[in-house]
């Protein structure tokens with residue numbers, strides 16, 4: 001049984017770029033959790049690299065849409081990526097126990113909360129930006145005096 005379940009029911013946010021990345025993330029976590037020691041050691045760097053891109057991509061989205069809580073969301077990404085990078089150096093030197101415990105015991109609940117709060121807020125902001133952008137493209141700004 002995967003340790004992160006029901007992706008479609010629980011984690012879809014309605015922003016394709018985020019949903020695709022999150023589905024990949026969950027797949028990597030589930031695969032690592034089920035792997036033997038050799039498979040874990042081989043696969044852990046992939047999770048770290050994927051997470052680095054995942055967070056960098058969201059950081060760019062936050063900048064692009066003017067996400068208000070960008071500092072907090074960025075700091076949370078940096079904290080988790082820092083954890084993963086420290087664990088990766090242990091895995092490289094043959095000490096994978098802590099990394100496995102982190103993947104199995106902490107990442108699923110971290111993702112659950114992060115997706116429901118910070119990522120969900122970012123997705124809402126992105127979707128809101130699209131709706132706001134539409135009338136701007138079509139004119140209709142008479143009463144705001146945009147062009148006079």
Ligand SMILES: [Fe+2]
Pocket residue numbers: 018022054058119
């Ligand atoms: Fe995310």
Ligand SMILES: [Fe+2]
Pocket residue numbers: 058073077114118119
């Ligand atoms: Fe995030």
